[in-house]
Amino acid sequence: MLSNYQLGLDYAKQLDKEDELSHYRNQFHIPKDKNGNDLIYLCGNSLGLQPKATKDYINQELEDWANLGVEGHTDAKNPWLPYHEFLTESMAKVVGAKPIEVVVMNTLTTNLHLMMVSFYKPTAKRHKILIESDAFPSDKYAVESQLRHHGYDDKDGLVLWSPRPGEELARYEDLEAILEAQGDEIALIMIGGVNYYTGQYFDLKRIAALGHQYGCKVGFDCAHGAGNVALNLHDSGADFAVWCTYKYMNSGPGSLGGCFVHERHAHNKELNRFTGWWSHNKETRFNMRGEFDALAGAEGWQLSNPPILSMAAIKASADMFNEVGMEKLTKKSKHITGYFEFLLNELNNTDIKIITPTNPEERGCQLSIQVKNADRSLHDKLTASGVISDWREPDVIRCAPIPLYNSYQDVYLMVEKLKTILND
Incomplete structure (x- = not known):
């Protein structure tokens, strides 16, 4: 600089x-x-x-739990039923997305698997997954397991975008060459938005456009990007992204992750997904006996009701990010x-x-x-x-x-x- x-x-x-x-x-x-x-x-x-401030945010929920019991779901100072919604707008600003595209839920690799259920749709001809060669190990393990789950070899099915010999940083022209040679065989591109090892921040928009040009779905692991760089996820055009909140977003060890699903997928109820009652229509969620009706947007990928104490820690940090x-x-x-x-x-x-x-x-x-x-x-x-x-x-x-x-x-x-x- x-x-x-x-x-x-x-x-x-x-x-x-x-x-x-x-x-x-x-x-x-x-x-x-x-x-x-x-x-x-x-x-x-x-x-x-x-x-x-984190202690006060968590103590508020502990006090409401102590004083209200189950009624805290509706009567707490910050009612628990919609608690994740208190985080949505701030988190959307952090990652450069629309509120409908963002939800805080689960942990990072769990969310990555949930996204791959929907956006990794392998066929005999197009089943490979492309990642950067020095991806965070959890990403590599996750995509390899998805290949195996679908009956493909986890080595032959994995395409690595590698730096050149003697170099540490990946080059876009090498990614372009990989896609030119194998693009019609690659079902998913899944790149770490900021590489954990080198700190290289990839051009998400360029990668997404390139992948879509060849008919690939494109997702990013933004664990080292959320709260660190201007991700602009909506403008990137990526199909999905996942991240954690315990690094740059200061929410505590092992805290919940976040998930982005581009708004073009927001109302597609035909997308295959794993489901749970928190992804079901809020208006009929507690009727208990109806057929599943997916929520629009990223909320439609939730599974369970949210862990409030962890979300309170995220809220303490998210409020600060919103302020700054x-x-x-x-x-x-x-x-x-x-x-x-x-x-x-x-x-x-x-x-x-x-x-x-x-x-x-x-x-x-x-x-x-x-x-x-x-x-x-x-x-x-x-x-x-x-x-x-x-x-x-x-x-x-x-x-x-x-x-x-x-x-x-x-x-x-x-x-x-x-x-x-x-x-x-």
């Missing part, structure tokens, strides 16, 4: 002083070391920090990540290399630092120095300066610690 960044702690302090989002840091619990000092937490791409807005978040994200990149490059150390794209439009706030002759020792030394980052085999330290709670001083101090360790 082109910017006149400067070296030195005073400059980092000045950036924090000018940061319009800096006060949000005080709305989060920041982990501390044994001496009570704030740790430098750059691991929000793995698990986001807890908003201080993705435009301000992504603006700071690009600037603080550019600053981080500048400081790392100024180290001029050949033992480390950033493999995340340099173009701010092709990444979120994560920078993946590749370590030469890696044996994890550099990461372990960073951890011992008070930096919480994320090691991924075989040779990458992932760091994410989260715009809601990370400061420019966090970034500066992390690089100073890294410099000391590298020079030892």
